[in-house]
Every structure is written in C-alpha cells, then in structure tokens.
Amino acid sequence: MKGIRMKTVRFGIIGCGLMGREFASAAARWCHLADIDVQPEIVAICDTNKSLAEWFSKNFTSVKQVTADYRELLANPDVEAVYIAVPHNLHQEFYCAALEAGKDLMGEKPFGIDKAACDAILACIKKHPERFVRCSSEFPFAPALQRIGKMIEKKVFGTILEVNSGFLHSSDMDPDKPINWKRMIEFNGEYGVMGDLGLHACHMFLRAGWYPVNVRAILSNVVKERPDGKGGKAPCKTWDNASLFCETQEPNSPDTFPMTIKTQRIAPGQKNTWYFEVFGTKVSARFSTKNINSLEVMEYTGGEQAWEIIDMGHETTYKSITGGIFEFGFSDAILQMWAAFVYEREHRRLPKKFAGCIRPEEVAFTHKLFTAALESNKNRSTVALNS
Numbered sequence: 001m002k003g004i005r006m007k008t009v010r011f012g013i014i015g016c017g018l019m020g021r022e023f024a025s026a027a028a029r030w031c032h033l034a035d036i037d038v039q040p041e042i043v044a045i046c047d048t049n050k051s052l053a054e055w056f057s058k059n060f061t062s063v064k065q066v067t068a069d070y071r072e073l074l075a076n077p078d079v080e081a082v083y084i085a086v087p088h089n090l091h092q093e094f095y096c097a098a099l100e101a102g103k104d105l106m107g108e109k110p111f112g113i114d115k116a117a118c119d120a121i122l123a124c125i126k127k128h129p130e131r132f133v134r135c136s137s138e139f140p141f142a143p144a145l146q147r148i149g150k151m152i153e154k155k156v157f158g159t160i161l162e163v164n165s166g167f168l169h170s171s172d173m174d175p176d177k178p179i180n181w182k183r184m185i186e187f188n189g190e191y192g193v194m195g196d197l198g199l200h201a202c203h204m205f206l207r208a209g210w211y212p213v214n215v216r217a218i219l220s221n222v223v224k225e226r227p228d229g230k231g232g233k234a235p236c237k238t239w240d241n242a243s244l245f246c247e248t249q250e251p252n253s254p255d256t257f258p259m260t261i262k263t264q265r266i267a268p269g270q271k272n273t274w275y276f277e278v279f280g281t282k283v284s285a286r287f288s289t290k291n292i293n294s295l296e297v298m299e300y301t302g303g304e305q306a307w308e309i310i311d312m313g314h315e316t317t318y319k320s321i322t323g324g325i326f327e328f329g330f331s332d333a334i335l336q337m338w339a340a341f342v343y344e345r346e347h348r349r350l351p352k353k354f355a356g357c358i359r360p361e362e363v364a365f366t367h368k369l370f371t372a373a374l375e376s377n378k379n380r381s382t383v384a385l386n387s
C-alpha cells in the first residue's frame, strides 16, 4: 500500500452477532488488501445483548460508542456509514431510520421481512438519493465466480440452455436442534428459507440481467416443531426447503431458458454449499463452494465433451497480499465484499461488473420473486413476474 493515500470511512455496526463480527474482523485485517485507497474504521457498536460488546472492546480500540439503542448510534455525528445485521422484522425500521439520519447503509438480506417492508425501504432510498446503499452478499466474490462473471460479459456461452443456482445447508437436519429466530415466522418472515438464503442464490443471475419471467415453486416445511430450549416444544412454521423453477430471458432476447433456484436448510450432505451452473451451446461452466478452488469449464467445438478443471487460487478482484496459488475461503469473500462496498462508495464505479455488492433494485426483484413463489406454492400454479 506504499504510496496510496488511505481514506477512512467511519462505521457503526448495529447488530453485533454472527455477521456484525464478520465485518469487524474483515475491517481488522484490512492490511490484507494490497492496493485499495479506502478503509473502514469501526467507531460505534449497538446491540441489545450487552455481552457482545466485550469482544469488540477487547479487539477494537477505535470503538468510542457502545449502546443498546440504535437511535443513539444513528445520532452520532462521527458515524458516516452503518452496517445493520439484525433479525428481518427490524430491517425496515432500522434501515429507514439510518437513511433519515444521513448515514450510508450496508443492509443485510433479505432487506425487509416481506415485500411491503422492502418496498418501504426502497421508497426511503428514493427519498435520499445521495445516500449509498447496498446489500450484503459475498459468494460472487469467489475467484471462480468473478471468472464466470467475465465469461458472461464476454457472452462466451453461445445460446444459454439452462442455469442452476442454489444454496444448500444441513443446519436444520437435526430435528432436536432448538428453535431460534431464523426459524420463527415473526422474526424471519413468511419467506422462510428463501428470506434466509434466497438472495445469495439470485445475486449472479440478477447481475447478469437474467431476470425470470415466471416461477413455479415447491416449498416444504419438513420439521413442524422444534425444542423451545426451555424443555418444551415450539411450532416451527417457516419453509425449510424451496425449489423454484423459472423461465428466464437474457436481456433483449425473446427466447427463454429454464433456470432452477434451490435454497434448502435440510439438504443431506451439504454443510454450506453455494453453487452456480451455466450450460450453453458453446461453453458450459459450473462452480460449487464444496470445491472452492475449482472452476469447471467445458467448451464444445464438435469433438469430445471434456470438462476442464481450473485451480483458481487467489485470483481476487480486489488485490490481496495472499499468494496467487493459495485457496480462497469464506472470510476472504467477506473481505472482498467489504472492499467492494467501500470502493464503490468512494469512487461511484466498480472495477468490474460482477465485483459489486447487490443493489437495492436487484434486492427488490428478489422480493417480487419470493412473493410470487409463495403464491405459486399455495395455488400449485405458475406465476408471471413481468411487471
């Protein structure tokens, strides 16, 4: 970083749980990035669970404000931008309050518990066009996905035959796992697993401009009650698994192709598998986080059909000090995503089309899709998505 003048963005974190700490940890190892000219500094934190503050105080001398009231953090003039990572039922209130308070915002998915909440957030954004707002979604920053993004931009696939995108967990395989807010409709929302994992599975195809024109969804609630953690049982009404079958179009093309979007919390054999596959008449490509270092590509030129496996190493868009041959991981994706947020906020452009955080209008489409999926599942029908 020698020679680069580093600008600082002062951040407040609201919600210091799993994801709040991931951001803080990424900020703490910013020196890992080789040539970025802007860095986040955590100056304020807010969580109603006071015990979480200790970890921050121990590790971040930059934190000057610790509060349990998000309004106090938003009133802090030293805070320029906020990362809000709280349960879904709080997104609308907190995100809108942040924009009203003049803060830039990295929100968490699903960006509102339902479509009405997302619409309200989008209306607040429209009221404050000067604010920089993005939504967190880290998987497309994996080197293989950045490469697939480039292939999409170069239109190497020929006629697209099929796209499959998904995010599969086994975090709820155990029916004796006690319930938490992510399995409760009042905190997680009607979308269930789609609200939890769905946006991750949509990021790549939305950035490609492959917007589905209709959807047929099959949703499953496999485990209908769970231990409540107090010796009793609690109803578990959220959808565990969702399979969406869509007809999709490339921009300006009259032809459609099939696309599947799967999000599952009960997926045998899958711990945290995010995958993306594009099959085309000339080239096909597929990637799964199960094999984080491998990009599979197949070119069809009339002869044998042979998949080529490319070891991706550390080919990151935002350069890092890690040697090019070394593998990439989840916390690297988080670091890259935050680099994208602060870079785009500062420069109002991206180094590459696929190297940006998901935009509010892209998030808004996911709400349209998931709301249509709920209707499709209820009526066992195909629901059109054209506006």
Ligand SMILES: NC(=O)c1ccc[n+]([C@@H]2O[C@H](COP(=O)([O-])OP(=O)(O)OC[C@H]3O[C@@H](n4cnc5c(N)ncnc54)[C@H](O)[C@@H]3O)[C@@H](O)[C@H]2O)c1
Pocket: 014, 015, 016, 017, 018, 019, 020, 046, 047, 048, 049, 052, 068, 070, 084, 085, 086, 087, 088, 090, 108, 109, 110, 136, 137, 138, 195, 196
């Ligand atoms: N990008 C990703 O990969 C990813 C992964 C997991 C979760 N998420 C999203 O991040 C968000 C948070 O999820 P998480 O896994 O970090 O949850 P979490 O339960 O670990 O953390 C949420 C935190 O919010 C705090 N909180 C609750 N009410 C509050 C209030 N009124 N004021 C201040 N703090 C409050 C809780 O005490 C908790 O510490 C959700 O929107 C979730 O969908 C994103």
